[in-house]
Amino acid sequence: MRGTGAGGRERARVSAAGTGARPAGGDLPGRADVVVVGAGITGAAVAHHLARRGASVLVLEQAPRPGTGATGPSGGMVRAYDPDPDVAELAVPSLAVYRRTEGWASGRSPLHAAGAVTVADPAQDAALREAAARINGRLGTSAHVVARRPEAAGIHLAGGIALVEPEAGWVAPAEVAADWLEQAAGDGATVRCGVRVRAAEARGGRPVVVTDAGEVLAGSVVSAVGPWAADPVPGLRPRSPVRARSIQVSIVERRPSVPPHATFVDLRTGLYAKPAGPGRTLIGMPHLVWDSPLDARPDPEHARATARALTAHLPWLPTAPHLTTVRAADAYGPSAGLLETTGVPHVWSVRGWNGAGVKTAPEAGRRIAEAVVTAARSAAA
CATH class of the missing domain: 3.30.9.10 (D-Amino Acid Oxidase, subunit A, domain 2)
Structure with a gap:
């Protein structure tokens, strides 16, 4: 995993478009530490925290722009209380993040x-x-x-x-997702929209992400496709039903x-x-x-x-x-845990949030990124 800083920002693979993401016209990188599938609010949060930690990150989104799947029409309501203690544990620090003015590319709180x-x-x-x-x-x-x-x-x-x-x-969920992706790109991440993932396969002990724009060898893959996890592409199906x-x-x-x-x-x-x-x-x-x-x-x-x-x-x-x-x-889907295994080594699926994805995204993204980085370090040791 590379370092961050000014050099990472110079390597950002983005256009000047307001979404901060390039269409599928450009070539895909052949390798990435982590491929994040899905540029909704949770995928954007994961990508932001991974890139901030120094990982080389590739975000793939099948839609023409980020935040247009389940994230787009979401009500975006955020509060600290939830009757589910697992959700509440994530919602409290997430509200703190949403309230802050610092830490956002826009320079203002999205709340x-x-x-x-x-x-x-x-x-x-x-x-x-x-x-x-x-x-x-x-x-x-x-x-x-x-x-x-x-x-x-x-x-x-x-x-x-x-x-x-x-x-x-x-909050406006699509705007939050775009902000995190802009920050991820500033830290060196590559964001590609209009790219359909066809499969995630194990080759030589590592996952390969097969897309309609080429193949990418990944250290790890995080699938954050929301309701599409109910009928995912091969290799991205979580073990627990969604x-x-x-x-x-x-x-x-x-x-x-x-x-x-x-x-x-x-x-x-x-x-x-x-x-x-x-x-x-x-x-x-x-x-x-x-x-x-x-x-x-x-x-x-x-x-x-x-x-x-x-x-x-x-x-x-x-x-x-x-x-x-x-x-x-x-x-x-099941309420326990943040990530589900998929049967393909080093490929995880983000849990189904049962309607709580926006209110938990800041803290869930941080914890998922931490878990992926920790797993990668353990595998390399």
Whole structure:
């Protein structure tokens, strides 16, 4: 693994395009310490941390630009609290990263600090208060529980209580991915979009990544393809099953007379919403369609049902103009661990995040990079 610094930055393989990634027209390097398959938010985080550690990194993305798969339509809500302790362990330091202004190529924090409201059953009062104290102890924030009140941060609680995190909010996931890839390229990584990976094969004890633009001999391979892991190319299939589950969100107009509101999720129902820029709100409800095509058309009835259900939390919704509906998918799989083996030596698949990929990406990317570097050093010893 090479060193970083000014020399590494001079070797960056990027164009001046805003995405920071070159199309498939250029030749691929014949070798790389690590090939990262997938330029969504998690793959970008992994590539950033690997390049920062001195690895020669090649990022391959089948789409024309980064962040256009599951990352693109993601709601991007980030908060420190999660009822899954494994996710919460990653979400707390990830929120700290999102809040910082330093460490970003843009020179500013990507976080829109609209606040976050997690609605739960009143029986969870003690658990939420304990979580708020733990979050505040680690981040120095002002998380608190709201009980016996009808509303918190512009969200009607509909009989529930709420853990409110004023310092949380949302990010634009594709912009975050592009920022990390720009930094990775500055540290010498090569980013190629429009390149389809056909297979990962073991040859002489090391993996070879076979693409439609050539072959690359890799020290290690990290597959971060999200819901595409449910039906991956040969050699990238994780040992534990990953399934794609449909997600569908709508954007509605928030008129000037409507007060601002925080991001929120109701743990009792799975309903969620977030500000989506000036005068717009994203709304969502679980869409329990498994193994559906990743390019499936939006479901109009589900969109209407989502607006009806969320009226309990956002009473202004019935008169809000509907702007658009987007359908995509999340990757669901076992909750333990960060990486899954694939059966090909030195090839790993990132776990399915069960909808939590954006809120965990900063810390998950750091830990995955650390694990890959440690494994490479052990193999070389």
